Amino acid sequence: MPATDAPGEPIDVVALGSALVDVLAHAEEEAVAGAGLTKGTMALVDLDRAAALYATMGPGTEVSGGSAANTVAGVTALGGTAGFIGTVADDELGEVFVHDLTAVGVTLATRARPLAQGGEDAATGRCLVFVTPDGERTMATHLGVASTLGPGDVDEALLARAQVVYVEGYLWDLGPAKAAIRRATEIAHGHEALVALSLSDPFCVERHRREFLSLLHGEVDVLFANEEEVRLLFGAADLGGAVEACAETGLLCAVTRGAAGSVVVAPDGVTEVAAEAVEAVVDTTGAGDLYAAGFLYGLTHGERPERAARLGGLCAAEVISHLGARPQADLRALARAAGLAVTGLR
Amino acid sequence: MPATDAPGEPIDVVALGSALVDVLAHAEEEAVAGAGLTKGTMALVDLDRAAALYATMGPGTEVSGGSAANTVAGVTALGGTAGFIGTVADDELGEVFVHDLTAVGVTLATRARPLAQGGEDAATGRCLVFVTPDGERTMATHLGVASTLGPGDVDEALLARAQVVYVEGYLWDLGPAKAAIRRATEIAHGHEALVALSLSDPFCVERHRREFLSLLHGEVDVLFANEEEVRLLFGAADLGGAVEACAETGLLCAVTRGAAGSVVVAPDGVTEVAAEAVEAVVDTTGAGDLYAAGFLYGLTHGERPERAARLGGLCAAEVISHLGARPQADLRALARAAGLAVTGLR
Numbered sequence: 001m002p003a004t005d006a007p008g009e010p011i012d013v014v015a016l017g018s019a020l021v022d023v024l025a026h027a028e029e030e031a032v033a034g035a036g037l038t039k040g041t042m043a044l045v046d047l048d049r050a051a052a053l054y055a056t057m058g059p060g061t062e063v064s065g066g067s068a069a070n071t072v073a074g075v076t077a078l079g080g081t082a083g084f085i086g087t088v089a090d091d092e093l094g095e096v097f098v099h100d101l102t103a104v105g106v107t108l109a110t111r112a113r114p115l116a117q118g119g120e121d122a123a124t125g126r127c128l129v130f131v132t133p134d135g136e137r138t139m140a141t142h143l144g145v146a147s148t149l150g151p152g153d154v155d156e157a158l159l160a161r162a163q164v165v166y167v168e169g170y171l172w173d174l175g176p177a178k179a180a181i182r183r184a185t186e187i188a189h190g191h192e193a194l195v196a197l198s199l200s201d202p203f204c205v206e207r208h209r210r211e212f213l214s215l216l217h218g219e220v221d222v223l224f225a226n227e228e229e230v231r232l233l234f235g236a237a238d239l240g241g242a243v244e245a246c247a248e249t250g251l252l253c254a255v256t257r258g259a260a261g262s263v264v265v266a267p268d269g270v271t272e273v274a275a276e277a278v279e280a281v282v283d284t285t286g287a288g289d290l291y292a293a294g295f296l297y298g299l300t301h302g303e304r305p306e307r308a309a310r311l312g313g314l315c316a317a318e319v320i321s322h323l324g325a326r327p328q329a330d331l332r333a334l335a336r337a338a339g340l341a342v343t344g345l346r
Numbered sequence: 347m348p349a350t351d352a353p354g355e356p357i358d359v360v361a362l363g364s365a366l367v368d369v370l371a372h373a374e375e376e377a378v379a380g381a382g383l384t385k386g387t388m389a390l391v392d393l394d395r396a397a398a399l400y401a402t403m404g405p406g407t408e409v410s411g412g413s414a415a416n417t418v419a420g421v422t423a424l425g426g427t428a429g430f431i432g433t434v435a436d437d438e439l440g441e442v443f444v445h446d447l448t449a450v451g452v453t454l455a456t457r458a459r460p461l462a463q464g465g466e467d468a469a470t471g472r473c474l475v476f477v478t479p480d481g482e483r484t485m486a487t488h489l490g491v492a493s494t495l496g497p498g499d500v501d502e503a504l505l506a507r508a509q510v511v512y513v514e515g516y517l518w519d520l521g522p523a524k525a526a527i528r529r530a531t532e533i534a535h536g537h538e539a540l541v542a543l544s545l546s547d548p549f550c551v552e553r554h555r556r557e558f559l560s561l562l563h564g565e566v567d568v569l570f571a572n573e574e575e576v577r578l579l580f581g582a583a584d585l586g587g588a589v590e591a592c593a594e595t596g597l598l599c600a601v602t603r604g605a606a607g608s609v610v611v612a613p614d615g616v617t618e619v620a621a622e623a624v625e626a627v628v629d630t631t632g633a634g635d636l637y638a639a640g641f642l643y644g645l646t647h648g649e650r651p652e653r654a655a656r657l658g659g660l661c662a663a664e665v666i667s668h669l670g671a672r673p674q675a676d677l678r679a680l681a682r683a684a685g686l687a688v689t690g691l692r
Contacts (some may be wrong), residue, residue: 023442025449026674059419062408073405092438092469096369100405100579103371123438269558326405328372 017068019086074293150176168198276317286325307334363414420639492517496522515546622663632671
């Protein structure tokens with residue numbers, strides 16, 4: 001059951017992100033291409049396009065999602081404490097989103113906005129996820145009211161308790177969210193909390209490369225990215241070049257490589273960590289989010305980055321073994337079984 | 347992909363039922379008992395109680411459900427044609443319900459009712475499903491707008507094309523629905539279609555025993571029930587007594603017995619059919635619904651009841667191997683692999 005969140009106590013991770021409900025459906029490769037989507041990436045779509053895409057989808061399964069929200073759900077599933085800042089509408093999917101995070105013990109600063117009458121930001125955001133037979137996911141997100149996240153949503157009291165403030169790169173697509181992130185970063189650094197950034201998606205890196213690079217000089221302390229994202233960020237020809245560029249930043253960087261595991265670049269050296277074995281990859285949605293969950297849980301419980309990365313790999317392996325991006329198994333038990341039980345500082 | 351529904355062509359099965367979206371969550375036995383629910387049964391709850399129960403639930407997965415709706419989704423998954431008559435609200439869960447049936451090729455007479463402002467029947471119905479570690483499900487249904495199903499919803503043109511009109515016993519809990527069923531039965535018998543009734547739930551049988559018994563004299567042609575329901579219906583001490591009572595009705599009765607398979611009682615004799623082997627029972631939600639799907643598909647494609655029952659068992663086995671009451675695997679391929687490919691009359 002949920003970890004208790006005693007008021008005023010420190011919280012392991014507080015995340016800012018888009019509050020989304022995922023609509024997952026199996027799809028053939030041709031259907032993804034035919035819908036004009038690029039396999040393995042996330043595209044932002046407006047209301048009309050979302051409706052048109054939904055009409056082409058098979059029967060769906062609705063599960064709460066949102067990249068940063070998945071991460072904090074993973075942190076509490078490991079026994080950690082977490083908070084979330086995002087925006088939902090006063091509608092059924094908003095209720096589902098709030099319920100699902102609350103049920104796993106995440107503290108929500110999220111308050112449902114009154115339901116506007118129609119229009120682009122009237123409803124809770126949703127992410128249409130096409131899962132191809134290889135388990136890869138292709139996403140079309142209609143942000144809805146999640147697009148309105150702004151400085152007014154920043155819960156300063158919650159952020160003041162965070163050991164890590166975690167931000168998803170996707171938020172850079174939203175104007176007002178940037179001011180919210182700036183304020184959250186200030187609060188974090190005001191009490192020596194770490195700021196962690198996930199690069200989210202290769203296209204997202206292409207859209208915001210310059211801004212992401214500038215954040216690495218003083219704004220961000222921990223960087224999460226997959227191989228492609230980190231190569232794009234630094235304009236590196238290969239993984240080796242990207243790792244070298246990571247090392248030059250002096251930050252703690254975790255680079256995920258799917259079945260090839262991950263590479264941790266820390267100020268004191270580079271470590272390769274093998275991936276957990278997975279019997280059958282059902283749906284890769286949430287792999288990076290849950291890697292970040294395990295990594296940040298380890299980090300906030302006094303583990304060395306290499307063990308934090310192994311914990312991240314373990315959580316990612318669990319989430320890709322089923323449909324949906326939130327953990328379904330007991331992650332604490334899995335960690336114990338894998339010899340990764342975290343005794344922790346707290 | 348969906349079977350085509352050519353206008354005017356006969357349709358294998360048209361069902362009347364409650365349009366519900368299931369909210370499924372894993373739960374411990376104690377949580378089910380603690381919530382005041384009786385394991386393995388369905389309880390109707392009002393809006394307040396539904397909200398209170400939802401607050402006790404873990405993170406959920408939303409999947410379209412509704413007993414009769416699950417059955418018609420199974421019929422189209424086997425390659426058959428099907429229609430559905432039920433009521434949803436003009437809200438997000440209503441959209442999900444309509445999408446998921448339409449996506450599998452079911453013809454919907456269902457039109458979304460305008461969203462009322464609050465109150466008991468304002469929203470699309472939902473069924474909170476607590477799945478215990480043994481895979482058994484315990485359900486609390488808030489019918490919402492599904493409770494308003496009435497004679498005005500009966501699509502006569504659709505019913506006139508049905509080979510089988512299928513009705514879930516749950517509808518007897520709703521006053522106006524009974525008039526709808528009477529009208530549907532008249533239409534069915536007006537063109538020599540069969541009327542099939544599912545007894546739905548032991549408590550449902552206790553509530554409406556007398557009415558169900560009276561239906562067996564001329565109203566209903568095919569009866570679906572599990573062992574407990576059929577014993578309660580006929581006041582029989584054991585399965586043997588219940589089967590004898592079934593035989594005396596002269597109807598075609600399919601009695602499901604979980605892992606023990608099913609018993610088909612036909613005018614020309616009684617046949618026991620073994621259950622399909624299931625590797626791991628994840629969630630029994632929809633087992634009876636999908637048994638009915640396979641059985642009715644077989645029946646409408648010229649199969650003998652024994653083979654129809656085997657097809658039913660195959661569909662039930664698929665649906666209990668995953669979370670949710672709608673088929674996820676290719677049922678046609680499963681039927682072929684099991685040597686149950688139906689060549690059919692049509």
